[in-house]
Amino acid sequence: MTEPKPYFLFTHTPLHVGAGHSVGYVDLPIQREAHTRIPIVPGSSLKGVLRDRDEFDEATKAWLFGKGAGEADGGAAGALLIGEARVLAFPVRSAKGSFAWITCPLALRRAKRDGVLGDQADPSNPSDDQALLPEKSLLALGDKVVLEEYTFTRADDLPPGLGAALQALLPEDPVWAEVASRLVILSDGMMSFFVQSACEIAQHVAIADETGTAKEGALFNQENCPSETLFYGVIAAQKINGKPAEDAVNRLAELNGRPLQIGGSETTGLGWCTFIFNPAAK
Structure with missing residues (x-):
């Protein structure tokens, strides 16, 4: 082999x-790891x-x-x-700079174990209200960064060379080229939270011409991993x-x-x- x-x-x-139908608030959820809730592609x-x-x-x-x-x-x-493929970097809204790519120590250390990244993928462990990002990040508001509706305090810089190593994974993509300036490392727990709460929920409906109301079984929502x-x-x-x-x-x-x-x-x-x-x- x-x-x-x-x-x-x-x-x-x-x-x-898709993971099939659900009894939760999302009718058609995506597939995730059972223990981390990180999205996967089988x-x-x-x-x-x-x-x-x-x-x-x-x-x-x-x-x-x-x-x-x-x-x-x-x-x-x-x-x-x-x-199977699992998420390494996940986009979320940022109060400054439009959006951030978030990752976490667990995701980076897994990538190191799998030979994707080197020693730069071994950051310190931020607490749930802290974040690691460059001092002059385009996302920073002083010593804070606001992702979705949550505020995090900058605790440290990114590990040396991590931004460049990630950028080299997709050298031809003009959007991914900004990863070093948009990357934020959160705690493992906050990463799990965001990959569950910040996916897109798309509403679907089909209207019956005869009644002007939703057809039976045609009103549902679907969870999508963002672009x-x-x-x-x-x-x-x-x-x-x-x-x-x-x-x-x-x-x-x-x-x-x-x-x-x-x-x-x-x-x-x-x-x-x-x-x-x-x-x-x-």
Whole structure:
């Protein structure tokens, strides 16, 4: 098996990877980790999207992604091992500078463990009313930063080199290029709070022509992860049918930088992401 390599999904439009119906105030919530409540894109969802690409013929798809158990010639494993993607940086409203990307020590240390970031991804742990950000951040109001309706006191600077390391993950994106000046590190608890409370809630309704009221079952709301969210995961490969595992990784890398549509509401513009997978990058 090859060494796992990181991939990234950067949302250009809101993203809905649904968890099914809910009995809570959100009818159609997104999928999250059970213990942190951080939004995720399951590996199975990404695998299905990649398999559907026109760049691969049927034989290549069977090699890379395998065959389902219900197919005529039986199921078979594919060469690619695709892990779930989870949020590394999440956009929230800022009273100054329009918006911030927030992250937390847990998310950064996970990224370090997965080989996405280096030693710069080991910040101090702010308390729930504190934040780490540059002294001259474009988001700062004196020694405060206001995110959504919450005020945080600046406790320290970002770890040296963290902004540049994050920027290098998506070097071609002109919006992400500002990450060093928009990044705020919050506590793990506040990160969990914001990724639950600051997602978009879109209302949907269909009106019956005969009555002028909502059709039965057509009034519902849907939770979406906002645009400009950065997800990351890892991909590895295994040797299948005598073909080297490295060949599978290289074939997938042909999609590096391509747009992907992931999740629901495709025909209304949701789920457009940039897919970054460059296994040769250091």
